[in-house]
Amino acid sequence: MNSLRKQLNCITSKSYIKTITYRCLATVTEEITRQNDIFVAEQQRQKEEVGRIEKIEVQYEGVPANETLVMNKFLSTPYDCAKHLGDKIRDKSVVALLNGETLWHMHRPLPDSCRLELLHYNIPNPAAVNKTFWRSCSFLLGAVISDAFKDNVNVQLHSFPSPNVKSGSFVYDVQLSLDDWKPTESELKVLSIEMIKFCQKEFHLECLDVSKDIALEIFQNNPHKTQQIPDIAEHNGDKVTLYKAGTHIDISKGPMVPNTRHLGRITVANAIKLDTDIPGGPIYRFQGVALPAAITLNHFAYSILEERARILNSARIPGSQGVDNEDNSFISRIAQ
Template identity: 30%
Template sequence: LGQMNILPTVGVTAKHLLSRGGSNCRAQLRNIAAAAATEYHASEAEMFNELSNKTKGKKLEKIVVNVSMKDGSKKTFLMNKDVSTPFHCASHINKGLADSSVLCIVRDESGAEEMSSMRQPLTTACTLDFISLQSEEHAEIVNQAYWRSCSVLLGSLISSSFNGTVQPVGAVNNQYSDGYFAYDIKSKSLEKWEPSSKDYSSLVLSLYQRMIEKNLPFDALLVNSEEAERFALGQRYTMENKSLLCRIGDHVESVDGPVISHAGQIGRFAVLKASKKSNGIWRFSGVSLPFSQSVSSFNWGIITDHSRKV
């Protein structure tokens, strides 16, 4: 359990972690957790931006968006079709609502509804219901979205943290009930690597510095299959000739459902282990708890020990 002291706790900054980690932690960061994005990631992010900005220079179509409030009242906004997101609507109400909402129920004028990411553009007039991490009614969907988001975050971290070429293979399709999430990469430069607990701690520290403390958004974009094929995705989820893409920082991933709003909603996070598979593939696994869920260091140690053994 003493090892848990070097893992981030909710509300502790990376600066404090560095001061506690000492020179060994800094050395590991220089050797492993490089902050600069690769050319591969930059090009993926540029393509995502290009698709997101398809309406740029065109006349924007307005849509009426109603927001159902907890007190039973409604607020109405005139938003931009294919540009405005549920997050924009929540921000018009208050910052607290925008920051705390993880998902959103989007109900169109016919009454059909779907669970959406907060940062996914709205395509039609609709009514929104914002969902928080504490939702009991939608707990299963929220939990799975959180797990899915952590997998994407782990993929972003691992894909950009090692010297040499790293090819993302994709997130392992874990359920939150499995007790861990995982992400596969392929890299010849890791053939002789023997991961240590210091390496895992350095990766987590880098994650907090680069993503969580900056509240990086999980941007979501629904594209057609032809547009999705432009991306060098490790795996692609397609439904009715559409693919949902998620971007955090410069990392773009195909996902099979909604993701949470931003990295600041993630609290405790641990990289549990890295296992070498066949054909140069490495599998990294992790576990996490949301920012809103407090847990003692002792119980967090129990959680990580259990997940590491699964």
């Protein structure tokens, strides 16, 4: 512990990242409070709007045995189903598969009777699970970055691309009021530690489908999100899907992992200034690599992943002439 503290104390006053001593992700600003108040109020309104509770039948298919569960329409979630099946199944489930074709976030209410499978990291074909994990990593990286910099640095989250595990890194593109910042190893180490600490708080990743107007109200102080929202809503029935972990709220099509405890080893590997014409300041591509807590890897093998994650990710670079965001449909076909 003392050696780690000494390493962190080596960050000089020229660093733009808050040191461990002076930063705290639990700090709640007026803007964060405003966003969360809107989210929670809309979440409560939608629950009250359900009205008379109707029952649905969920045909669970999987270990230890197939089972029929009677659940509540528009209220019960795959996570609730998993709790009926035991703690082990609940804790290892990453994402649900409805009727053999539709990926579904574990905390999203079920709209009707269905067949339910619960996917985890050790299934024979984990591609959909891996993409769910990778997407969640980008989202959580944004949570850490949004509170990582000192007060004299303006931070605006821009977007993160659809997950591509083969690229070697998960990504978040962020606008910073820094002309030519090159992160030091110490700064990247602080970001990595803070992302680990954030995930160790075991936040549920909540999701909520909201109207375009509510989304615009929540993100009214982020010019990039407000530009992206109308296009997202246009292609999604005038709805925008939001995800929330702790007090952090962002836009994503999902699905994501149900809880931050699913992330184990994490490294924020690099932040690279992009060549883009977006007004307001430089865009930096933050890149990282992580492993699920359920997966172990030796130090040498993981170091290879870290080296690869430092190379500029080839995902499309955002520009001023296009709206760059993850497609915001609430569901994701397993074929993707």
